[in-house]
Amino acid sequence: MRCVPWRAAARRVPRSRLRALAVAAAVTAVVTLLLVGTTVLRPGDVATATPLLPAPLRTATTGDHAAAVQALTQAAERQRALSPAGAGPLLYSRSQVYGLDVTVARHQATTVARTTIIDTWQRPDRSRHLERHVQNVNRVGTNVGGPQPADDRYNRQTEFPPGSPDLDPATMPTDAAQLRARLIARAVTSGAPASLHDIAVAGEALSDLASGLTSPQQNAAYYEVLAQLPGVFDAGPVRDRAGRPGHAIGVVVSDHTSLVVATSYLVLAESGTPLTTETVYTPGPPPGLRLPPDPTVATYTQIITVSRVRAVGDTH
Numbered sequence: 001m002r003c004v005p006w007r008a009a010a011r012r013v014p015r016s017r018l019r020a021l022a023v024a025a026a027v028t029a030v031v032t033l034l035l036v037g038t039t040v041l042r043p044g045d046v047a048t049a050t051p052l053l054p055a056p057l058r059t060a061t062t063g064d065h066a067a068a069v070q071a072l073t074q075a076a077e078r079q080r081a082l083s084p085a086g087a088g089p090l091l092y093s094r095s096q097v098y099g100l101d102v103t104v105a106r107h108q109a110t111t112v113a114r115t116t117i118i119d120t121w122q123r124p125d126r127s128r129h130l131e132r133h134v135q136n137v138n139r140v141g142t143n144v145g146g147p148q149p150a151d152d153r154y155n156r157q158t159e160f161p162p163g164s165p166d167l168d169p170a171t172m173p174t175d176a177a178q179l180r181a182r183l184i185a186r187a188v189t190s191g192a193p194a195s196l197h198d199i200a201v202a203g204e205a206l207s208d209l210a211s212g213l214t215s216p217q218q219n220a221a222y223y224e225v226l227a228q229l230p231g232v233f234d235a236g237p238v239r240d241r242a243g244r245p246g247h248a249i250g251v252v253v254s255d256h257t258s259l260v261v262a263t264s265y266l267v268l269a270e271s272g273t274p275l276t277t278e279t280v281y282t283p284g285p286p287p288g289l290r291l292p293p294d295p296t297v298a299t300y301t302q303i304i305t306v307s308r309v310r311a312v313g314d315t316h
Contacts, residue, residue, distance in 0.1 A: 052113045052140050054098065056280040057240065058248055058265050059295045063233030068249050071234060072227040075247075075272030076220035082271065084215055086307030091122040091170060092315060093212030093306045099299040100140070102289065111289050113140045121312045122170055122213055126162040129312045140291060169208035174217040176224035183225065198229050202251045206264050210277040210301035219274060226251065226266070240267050240276040241302055253279065259286045262298065276302045 187200035235248035246267040254262035278300035284293040
């Protein structure tokens with residue numbers, strides 16, 4: 001999902017238009033490179049493109065809070081007992097990501113559904129090598145003549161220099177109190193008011209978990225932070241888009257004064273390993289997206305594999 005065109009055009013869009021698209025922009029901002037999919041892939045397999053508008057795994061916006069806390073606590077305990085897979089100095093992850101890409105200009109907007117495979121190698125110095133492979137790009141909803149997304153730039157290899165350790169999932173603390181403080185600091189830096197810090201923490205935590213760059217011990221800290229949020233709820237057993245059995249935990253990640261409720265779901269394996277994150281708009285998407293009036297999957301990230309490898313290009 002691409003937010004740069006939205007931000008570049010924001011000054012030229014009438015206030016009413018901005019409001020209509022506010023929730024879409026707020027949720028998509030934390031998932032700028034989101035990419036996910038429908039099948040578990042082994043290295044070298046061909047990805048299967050997702051439907052243009054896939055059915056949500058879950059649509060509940062509330063549930064049993066105590067059960068969610070218990071599930072997250074148990075998952076944290078299991079993760080703290082695990083060791084990262086593989087051996088080597090580089091952290092490797094592969095994900096298949098789906099997202100709505102909204103391109104906005106004055107009085108115009110184009111929405112496309114995009115599915116991408118991302119392979120990431122993070123070196124000891126925290127620089128990264130990414131390889132992105134677009135699987136499917138299609139217009140969805142009503143095309144009202146907006147600028148067209150530049151699709152060719154997504155199929156490429158990209159080098160990223162080390163960024164701020166405060167924003168790097170692989171350098172996050174394994175202590176829940178320290179991690180929560182770090183995530184709140186991000187919220188403050190982004191300008192989120194104190195009343196929205198829980199929403200911001202939830203969004204940041206799920207975004208980090210979706211990166212595939214967190215260790216089992218870091219996962220445990222994220223689960224403990226999520227368990228502290230009053231809005232988490234149990235969404236029950238579910239199979240993710242790869243057919244893998246898991247348990248879903250939900251949390252609302254948009255302000256209730258917005259035009260639509262955005263709820264994210266974290267699907268955990270029996271071991272506590274994160275399998276999938278998914279964000280759904282309910283009861284329908286913001287009007288500015290011009291999509292059918294049904295619960296809409298805004299983004300999802302399916303983590304296919306995470307391991308330690310010896311060199312860029314290695315996948316096991």
